[in-house]
Amino acid sequence: MTMARLERDFHFTRKHFDYFRRLSQDYSGIVVADNKYEMFYSRLTKRLRQLSLNSFDDYVSYLESHREEEFTEFINALTTNLTSFFRESHHFQFLQNQVIPQLLQRNQRRISIWSAGCSVGEETYSIAITLAEAAQQHGFSWEVLATDIDTAVLDQARQGVYLLERVKNLPIAQKKRWFLKGKGKNEGYAKISRELRKNIRFEQLNLIQGFRFDKPFDVIFCRNVVIYFDRDTKVELVRRFASSLSSDGYLILGHSESLHGISDQFRSIGNTIYERI
Ligand SMILES: C[S@@+](CC[C@H](N)C(=O)[O-])C[C@H]1O[C@@H](n2cnc3c(N)ncnc32)[C@H](O)[C@@H]1O
Incomplete structure (x- = not known):
């Protein structure tokens, strides 16, 4: 002992x-x-x-x-809730430089994204900032669904209040545009602006239980979640993700996750990004 x-x-x-x-x-x-x-x-x-x-x-x-x-x-x-703003930043660059231009080129004027396993919301708000900045430039509407199994992290995500330390690496212009700096008893904290929060829906959802949505998503972020699931659970979940995506939508996984041997409904386009076939 x-x-x-x-x-x-x-x-x-x-x-x-x-x-x-x-x-x-x-x-x-x-x-x-x-x-x-x-x-x-x-x-x-x-x-x-x-x-x-x-x-x-x-x-x-x-x-x-x-x-x-x-x-x-x-x-x-x-639950393990480790996350950060713009974690694995190439995924947000992909959204900004490829997905959004591609959808706009097809004259799609509304973009819909699911942040599955959103933890305290830093991933979700990074998606929202990317969408909102592009929307200002190109004029389209957007919505994000953010879900997690853990009700405590969802409450934090919904509030959108973070220690300044968590946002210190974001560009100053981005902080000024999308965050309100706390004063008085809120000193040391930053709150996400209402303008971003109003386009996001937070809901509890257990990914291993069934889910069905009225409209397909253009992109699903499910990063650093399936790593802990067994193979059969992953196979079933990825099958459901495929049917919740638009015909050539994208599924984005975390840095150590892969669909290799899990699904033939997606093709890898690198950087843990998968396109629905
Ligand atoms: C490590 S965090 C990842 C957060 C974020 N996606 C990121 O990559 O920064 C994993 C999250 O998955 C959630 N999670 C674990 N099992 C889940 C399940 N069965 N259904 C929904 N969420 C789950 C946890 O509660 C946790 O918040």
Whole structure:
């Protein structure tokens, strides 16, 4: 037994870990490897403290008796929400330099994008800024749907308030145009302008459950989400993405994700960008 284990505040066994990871995987599709044992301990310990519970056995009983309310908190505690503004910037350049001109050339006057697994919204607002800046120049309308399984990150995304530190690398003109700098008690924060927020819809959506939309999207961003899913879950999800895209729409994945061996409905055009065939 390691020192870290001896010093634990709560007794956390392999049986607890297996129980929690099974619950989480069945619901979210995220496959939890053995090396996530410590991460589960530290994230769920916070929840035990918030609830003033004395043991993981008590937490299991609590989870079972308060299934409706606690399950959301349980999932929120276990998701990994790492993100940033204009992360993997080539994807936004692709949107600006290829997708938008291509659609405008075809006389399409409304562009619709889905940010699937949007976390706290930095990806979504990066898409929105790219669209809004092009729309100012070329005069078209746009909308973004932003979804996540985690209700806590969605609340943050909806508010659109970020520490100045998070936006420090954005060009000054962009910050001035799309953010309001907080004053007084909001000092140190920047809020996304209403002009951007009004074209974005935030909704909770679990990607491993069914989804269907009235109108197809031109682009789906689903970056750094499917990396944790098993193969069958990916195959099914990508099949659904294909039917939610316009006939030659694009699916954009994260830097370490690929459709190789997963789908023949897309062709890779490089940089983890896929075009629907
Ligand atoms: C690492 S973040 C990626 C955020 C953003 N796409 C980016 O690349 O910057 C992964 C997000 O996927 C969400 N997620 C995980 N499983 C999901 C599922 N089954 N359905 C919807 N969202 C999920 C998590 O809650 C988390 O916010």
